[in-house]
Amino acid sequence: MIRVVVVDDEALVRSGFELILGAADDLEVVATTAGAEAVDTVRRECPDVVLLDIRMPDVDGLSVLRQLRVLPKPPVVAMLTTFDADEYIVTALRSGAAGFLLKDTEPDQLAQLVRTLAAGGVVMSPKASRVVWEARPGALDVDGEAATRVGRLTERECEVLVLVAEGLSNAEIGTRIHLSAGTVKDHVSAILTKLRVGSRVQAALLAQRAGLLDDGQRHRERGR
Structure with missing residues (x-):
């Protein structure tokens, strides 16, 4: 089973992702949580994949990502966003995110994207990819x-x-x-x-x- 934790400030988003992913035979949503409890939840549940909201009112998603990346056994982390041209994409990827998922991703695609993450792949919408590759000079290594x-x-x-x-x-x-x-x-x-x-x-x-x-x-x- 691929163990998943969903981190989002909106309960409706958390429950929706849990319902969709929980319908797959090989995926288990072991916890859903808001941002403030994210790091403690991941430490306790040891998931394979974390879906992490990049913009939350109670805590910065990028800060949570950095904390997760330094855990002894860090999970694969993909950022959740409503904008496929989110200005934080490059920063998150440089900080160790394995890609981006849009919150309105088609339900029949979501489980496969999580499987790709768990298998070591990268997931990113086409528009998000363009933001990365066209990053302003100096945003990445020269x-x-x-x-x-x-x-x-x-x-x-x-x-x-x-x-x-x-x-x-x-x-x-x-x-x-x-x-x-x-x-x-x-x-x-x-x-x-x-x-x-x-x-x-x-x-x-x-x-x-x-x-x-x-x-x-x-x-x-x-x-x-």
Whole structure:
């Protein structure tokens, strides 16, 4: 079972997510809570995935995210928002969020998105992706430094990193390039170490600033 905690200041949102996710055989919403009790709840329940409202009146969602990221066994955290162009997207991703979910996500998509998160994938709406990739200069690592870091990767690691940036899980990447999920996991660990980042999303952001994703797109187009 994939254990999920939902953090939102609105009881209606919490109950709605609990009802939708609880209908899936492989998902269990072990707790729902407002922001003030979020960290204590996560410590107690040890969920695999946390869905965390980014804007709450009682506590800053970004602050909660940072506290969750330093737990001994931090869960995967995706931010909840009503705006797919939320100005805090880049900050949250740099702080370790694994993506964004809109609160009006279609119910039949929600369970699969949580499964993707639990499997190590990235979830983000197309508009949110544009906000990230078009972030103002200086919001992320400068191109020169990013290119230097990416230059430390092997050709295979670059290939894996491009697929990580597409939001694929280890198993999906393995299927795409004919490797076992365990081998992909080893590659991802090496990538994070070489790039000196703490999450798959941060690695993807760095790859974008280095131009690797544009190169990968052109390579795929030439191969068609």
